[in-house]
Every structure is written in structure tokens, then in C-alpha cells.
Amino acid sequence: MFARHVDDAAAVDAAARGWCADDPYSADRPLHRGEQPKTWLLPQGRPEFFGPFAAEYEAAWNRAKETIARSGVRVQQVDVSLLQEAAALLYEGPLVAERWSALAGFIEAHPGSTFPVTETILRSGAQAEHTAAALFRAQHRLAEIRRAVRSWLRQAVLVLPTCGGTWTREQVGSDPIGTNSKMGLYTNHCNLLDLSALAVPAGQAGPELPFGVTLFGLPEEEANLTEAARFLLRQQDTIRVAVCGLHMRGMPLEPQMTGLDAVFAEEAQTAPVYRLYKLATEPPKPGLVRTPLGGAPIAVELWDMPMESFGRFTASIPAPLGIGRVELADGRSVPGFVCEAYAAEGALDITVSGGWRNAMAEV
Template sequence: MSKQAVPRSLTIEALRKGYRNRSFTPIDVIEAILERAEASAESHIWIAPPVMERIQPYLERLERLSPEQCPLWGIPFAVKDNIEVAGWPVTAACPDFAYTPESHAAVVERLVAAGAIPVGKANLDQFATGLVGTRSPYGAAHNALRPELISGGSSSGSAIAVACGQAAFALGTDTAGSGRVPAALNGLVGYKPAVGAWPSAGVIPACRSLDCVTVFAHSIDDCLTVDRQARGYVESDPYSAARSLSNPVMPELFLIPEGPLEFFGPFAAVYEQAWEQAKRTLIDTGCLVEAIDISMLLEASSLLYEGPLVAERWADLEAFVIAHPGATLPVTEQILRSGEKATYTAAALFQAQYRLAEIKRMTEKWLKNAILVLPTAGGTWTREQVAADPVDTNRKMGLYTNHCNLLDMSAVAIPAGEAEEGLPFGITLFSLADEEANLSSAARAFLLQAETVTVAVCGLHMRGMPLEQQMLGLGATFIEETQTAPRYEMYRLPTTPPKPGLVRVSEKEGGREIAIELWRMPYRSFGKFTASIPAPLGIGKVELTDGRTVPGFLCESYAADPERNISEAGGWRNWLKSPIA
């Protein structure tokens, strides 16, 4: 066992596997993190960096916990420094604000109970008032992939800690995009649950009624593993809500903006190209894609910080700012004090709320059984460009994110390739809060399509069959067993060895559900695979029982001999087990 065996990219599954195989121990993992944190100090990831003295009690606690009973046993995580960890100072990136809490924030308490190890407090835009990652007296956080660029904010350090292998996941917060923008700019997944689904007790508020605790990780599966521990009602938290996840289903529709979008900054052109590619990938998933007018969403976005709703930030921090002149950064105070404008009257606030209610009702109609897809950000900047124009650059970063919590949406930001080398591009999927579970299905569909092709096989290429090795040799991996929609018949073809032919029939003819397997195949192998398929077989679109459509084996109808119809068996594997096979 050795810290040298600790993977550079920390994921929950990789760590679990390493612990099971005794390749390394939690102490090895922490020692590797300490070395990495020290080596990257100039990136300004941490406010309270990982040190063994603070982490040791959590390592010792693992000895009393069972890995089998603790889903996050030995998994290191970073905590944005506006979230309380017992006995560790919390600053919200304002040294004069610092205090040491006696107890964990509710979400930290749940993660620690599941065996997770907090390793440090991550840097952020001061008081979570920014989307750029440069508004901190502890230093402007550097992008994990291109240090000259911004990291995104306000949860800057949280995202970079994961991207740089110093945590397997990290907690952030999200009022207007802070749990999503840093994910996009650092090539990560950023998961934002519905407002109140994760408790915010123990979180220093930005806009108390809208704040969400979020998670950054390398995969949607890791985010959902954290979600299972963090989600749930807390009585002491007035904004906590019992918002459990339903069973995920594939949405009926992807919604995208109609017409051209606004892209900005020095990489506007390549960002726009990346967005066009993302739209093509959505279409290639086989799901229905429809363009809609998003002007109302942009209107809602402007209401958050360019109208009376901004007064909520000032309501929480007014007393501190007035009592501690000079304690906050000039740009932070400028942003906070925007909430005390004389025009932001109670009447103006109600008028804004009435308009939001109208927009929310319309978006509820759009999003029923659907997923909205937007660029997570319309561009990015160098840190020098943000320093020269800190307000307008920051405003643009929230163009496609600000509306989310105001309209009670759930969201997940996912990678969508690169705009250019070393410059990740990301999209965000939005759902209704009560359909949040569907985000995972939609995200997986996009990510699989973006990098690989999902292939449906129904005969000799299935696991344990004669041509399984062909699939493995092409780099394909098994995903799942499933069934076709009830619109297919299966025939035994007169070949040696026998093989099945799957034929789609008309609705009038009926058809059955046929057992199949889904395999994930690299695009580079797909052409070679299809070229090897002999007639009368070929690759077409196979409709699945859950509504998805994927490429898969189909047979030309001329080979469908009624005397060789074996559909009643429900699949090739079942037919082979039958007495007449």
C-alpha cells in the first residue's frame, strides 16, 4: 500500500476499489492530497488548506466505522468556506467576519456520518457574491486547466479542488449559478438540487430564500451518491423541504433556445461552435428536440440582480458591512449596497414577484416531462480582463444561470467537449423540481452520445455468446439488459450458427417486447463494427421500452419467414433455452 498508488483523478468508485484491493489506505489518500495542496498553493484553491492536524480525527473515526455500512467511507471532500465545519474557522472569504462554529452544517453532518472526510475549506468569491472566482482577499483562484483564465465562482476553490485531485467531491453553494459555472470552466459535473432539497442550515446566506448547497464531482454518478446522503428535510431549517427523488425516466423532450444566443469574451466564437455541436449531440440521442423562445427566462435572470430582489443580499449583510467599514472588498460592497437603492421599494418588490410568478407558470408548462438545455456559460475571460471590468464580466457569466432558483428549477451542469484545446465547454440541463430525478437520465444520454455510441444487440454479440469477444475487442462495454418497445418480432435465420433477426412491425401488426442488451462502443470502432455485419442484418434505430431510440441490429423484412418466428420466447437467450432450439 502506498500513496503513490492513489489515482490523480479522485472519484468515489476509484477510491472504493483501491480500498477494497488494499492498493492504498485513507491515510495514503490524505497524504497524497496534502502534497498536492502544497504544490498548488499559488492557485489559491484553499482558505483553510488540508492539514493533518484537522483531518486526523476523521481518519481515526474511520476505524470505528464499517465500510460496508458507510457509503462514503474514506472519501475526501472539500467544503466551500461559507459552510460550517465544527471547530474549523469559517470566513466567507472575509477575514473580519470569521468565527469558529461548534457544530457542522446539516449537510456536512450527514456526509461525515456516512464516512466522508472533510479535508479543507475552499476559496470563494467573498460572501458568495460573484461568478468569476476573483473576488477573494485570499487570492483569485486559478482555472485548473488554463491558469490565466478565471475559475468561475463563487464556488471557485471547491471546483478546482476536485479538478486538481485534492478531493473526490466538493460542496459549493448556488444562488445564481455558483454551483454550475465553475463546473463548466473546469470540466466537471455540477449538481444543483431543488431549493430546500438539501438543508442550508449552517450556510452563510447570500440570498437566504434561494440558496442551495451543491456538489462538484467528476461524474453524475458521484453526484448522486452524495445526494443520497445529503438530501432530506431538517426541521430547524426554515427553508428545508421534503423533496425526495422519484424514479428517473427519460424525458419526452429536449428544449433548446430558438435563434442565435449571445456569446461573449475572447472565446466567443469557439464557444458558439461548441454549442452548435452540443445541439447536434442532443439530436443524435434520438430524443425529440424542440426550439423555444427563452426571452422570459432572460427576463427572470435580470430580475435577480438588476431589480428589487437584490435587496435580499443586503438584508443579511447590512449590519456587518455598516459596522465594519473597509472589511469587504470594494467590488463586494458595491454589489451588496446595490440592494439599498431608493427605487427598490416594497411595492417594486411585489411587482417583481408578480412577474416571476407569471414566468414560473409558463415555464412549468414548458418543462412538464421535458428538459431545458442551455450553455452553462456563454464565454469566459482571463483574470486580467475581469480585473479590468469586474462588474460587467461577472454579469455576463450569469446570463444562462440566474433564472434557475427563482423559478424553482433543478439543474445539472455537465461537460460537453472542448471549445478548443484545454478549454472545456459545458451545458446545463434544467428540470422542474418534482422531475429532478430525470436529470440523471438525460445527462447520461447526452454524455454517452457525446463520446460513444450505444448499440442494441439481440443475439450472438450478447454476453456469453460466440461474438461477445468481437464486442470486447472493439472496446465496447456492457451497459444493461433491457427490452425493445412492443413493436418487434424475432425470427431464427437459416445460418450457421443460427442467429436471430429482429424486425420492426407496424402498429396494426402488433409486435412484442424483445429482450436485448445495450453496449457502449467508442465512435472510432463503430464504423468497423457496422461494416462487418452480413446481410440480411444491418444497423437501424431500435426503440426501447422506456422510449429511448438507439442504434441496433435489425433484419430486412424479406428474411422474416413466418415458420421461423420465435417472438413468443421473448428473446434469443430464452429461445436457446427452449426444447425446440
């Protein structure tokens, strides 16, 4: 089921859950009281990312991992290559013959009526190498993988990217099967291994580019996924803040950011509507002033700060500095350091440096 909130999904699940007399594969799995998983599992090494936004997806995944790590839960790494082996059987092995057995009659009776890519995949189930013996070998291997994965997942939750990337329409058109297969890289194993899963948002990979993670668990512990999802979403309740001076990485006030559990997200530039000044304070601080004319892009850093820390942070900022809306070069608008215009009078204009870090390097 798809819903805007975890609680809504749980409510629909409660209504839909239960044994179906018309389905010979149906199973009655009562939902027990959920509890927080004792261990959060993450994949060993660097997951595969793909498509034109691979770097952005990887950065978003790294931020999601950092969110989990700083939450204080017990984290363990596992080798997920077994999951990918299982996933490959969905389209590349004899299991696809099940689809052909269900739809072959329609395809043969209505030539050309099926979407060509779909028909190509379905007809692959009729290949000569997909023998009964091959099917049993695949089922036996799946049983081995299922047993190994169950040993990881007892009282645990596995976290993977929901998708490792996305594609342009042109890329899908030129390789529809390959691109579709990649989209399921981190999910195709789920049904074959009889797992439960819950996908939740995990921030943005970029402008209009949402990112998410999927939580996997054992079906008899499915209620734990709801508790884990609620917990993770609370950890993501952050505000992205732009800093342009002493609070940047490696600068004297960086400990104020990390002390409030803020996490560096990305480097960025403002829209070309600002001027930067070196204020006559001790120590010297930058003043970012919006101007109607003669502005330039200024380098900033974006940090994700817990909402509960944001109020304390803003209250600690002395005049003439404060927190306002900072317009970024890519069109985003985020809270960030700004300076009252009167403070620029008599201050050194360092706009030409392009940012505080460059200006300090030139001193």
C-alpha cells in the same frame, strides 16, 4: 454538489436531500424514480456568446446541439427570453435587497473590510427605488414567468450552455460586475424560478478550454435530470479523428463518415512535420507521411466519431493507409490517417499545395 461522475453526484444528493429543521425555507422533496424526458428543449435562435473565445464557445454549443439532434430524441425550440428577464432581477432588481438585509449590519460595522465589488453590489440593495411595492411587482412577475416555464418543462428537459464564454483576468479587472453577470447569463434564472439543474461536460471549445451544458427541469422531476445526463454523456462518447483526403466534406468518401454517425467538428492543420503524396491508387488517394526534415503544415478536417463505430472504421482502411497519431499545429495529437513511408516512393509529392483539397482544385 460537484463530482467527477453523474452517479457520484446522485449519491451525494441522496445523502444531503431532506427537510432541515433549522431552515424555515426548507422543503422535503422526495426523489422519485427517474425516467428519460419525453422532450428536449433548446433555445430558439442563436444564444449570446461573449469574451475572447466567443467563436469557440459557439462552435462547441453547435456541436452539442448536433449531438442531441442525432441521438433521436424529440427536440423542441423555446423562447428563453423569459429566463433572461428573470435572471436580470437577481442583481438589477429589488430582490438584491434581501442580501442587503442580511449583511447590512456587518458592512456598516466593518467599513472597508469587504471586497469592494461585493460591497458595491450589496449596497445596491439599499437604493431608494427598491421599495416594498417594487419588490412585490418583481415577485408577481416572477410568478408569471415561473408558471410559463413550468408549462414547458413538464416531462421535458431544457438544455443551455453552462457559460456563454469566459474572460481574461484583465477584462474582469476592468469590469468585474459586467463580466460576472455575463457568466451567469444561462444560470441566474434557476433559483429564482425554483428549478433543478445538472451541469455536465460537453467536449472542448479549444485546447485547455472545456465546454459544458446545463440541464434544467422541474424539482418534482429532478431524478429525470440524472437519466438525461447519463444519456447525453453516452452520446458524447466519441473519438476525434483527423482526415486528410477522400473522407473530407464534399469528397467521395464523406458518406462513410456520416454513415458511421461521425460529425464534422473543425478544420485544422498538422504540425509542420509531414509531407503529402498523391498515391497511385484508383481513385487517387492522399498519403500523409511524417518526416524528420522538410515537413510542412497540411490541412485536415477533424470529425467526432462514436467510439462504437471507430473499430469498424479503422478495419475498413486498406494498406498502405492506416490510423495513427497525427500531431496538430496547436499541439494536440489525435487519431488520423497516416501512410506507410514505402508508399511515397514514386508517388507525386503535393506537399506544396498545403492539402488534398487545394491539390485537387489545381488539377
